[in-house]
Amino acid sequence: MTWSEVEFTLGWLGDFLDQVARRWSILPMGRWHGQDAAILRHDIDLDLEPALRMAQWEQIRGFQATHFVLTTSDCYNPFSATGRRMIQRIQECGGEIGLHFDPTLYPAQELQAAAESEATQLARVTGRPVTTVSLHCPHRLESLPLFTGFTNAYDSRIFGPTRYLSDSSRRFRNSPEEFLKQASGPIQLLFHPLHFQHEEHTYPEIFRVHVNHWLARIDQEHRAVNHNFRDQIPLSLAQTLGHR
Ligand SMILES: [Zn+2]
Structure with missing residues (x-):
């Protein structure tokens, strides 16, 4: 190479x-x-x-x-x-x-x-x-x-x-x-x-990681302050929505 x-x-x-x-x-x-x-x-x-x-x-x-x-x-x-x-x-x-x-x-x-x-x-x-x-x-x-x-x-x-x-x-x-x-x-x-990352990634992988980051940010922001969110989404938001 x-x-x-x-x-x-x-x-x-x-x-x-x-x-x-x-x-x-x-x-x-x-x-x-x-x-x-x-x-x-x-x-x-x-x-x-x-x-x-x-x-x-x-x-x-x-x-x-x-x-x-x-x-x-x-x-x-x-x-x-x-x-x-x-x-x-x-x-x-x-x-x-x-x-x-x-x-x-x-x-x-x-x-x-x-x-x-x-x-x-x-x-x-x-x-x-x-x-x-x-x-x-x-x-x-x-x-x-x-x-x-x-x-x-x-x-x-x-x-x-x-x-x-x-x-x-x-x-x-x-x-x-x-x-x-x-x-x-x-x-x-x-x-x-x-x-560009250490490994080569195609667009589906790049965007999957991006969406998971977003879900993690939404999760963090709401879990900290919203008890209904915590009750209804006890696992992470990504897991609840079935994201890998
Ligand atoms: Zn641009």
Whole structure:
């Protein structure tokens, strides 16, 4: 097994990033100012937990990345007690927090103000300015807005076939090996934390674990304060609902 054969595991990712590090310095987006470097980016679409796991792994491996947080997610809440704690722990591991922004929620003329407002809210959690932005599901958009006052993931200097590698939807459009052969100048590498664990997991396994985490959180929150919940669901919520 070499890094040129893609495997969705942390072992493969480490080998790939070691290969990248031979030619580029690997940086979070906030430390990129136009120089030739490899920007390491993670978009957090589903859950903060895989992102924290990724940040802990990166700390051990000596990589730093930007973790883009979707403040408007239906699936996790960066402002809850759990969310805040995880974001702060990602920072303690050396990760930068950026804004993952969904522009479909606002009229075009309000996008700049909306991005600034979401970044300000997020900065209350991070305790430091949020200066980088990536777009959520850009393939749905007719045009890719850029935001003044931020480093933009869709800046043309780091976006395009020879500048940008992405594992969106758990597949690479061009092979990472080919990408590195053709790439020059600054590059941007997007890996979604939920795709990478020590063992290779397909989507059904990834989402089963996510749903079980959610059930455990709901269980914990309600069991502590609701005696009817405790009486009617004496076992764990996951077991009661028949989840493996
Ligand atoms: Zn996204």
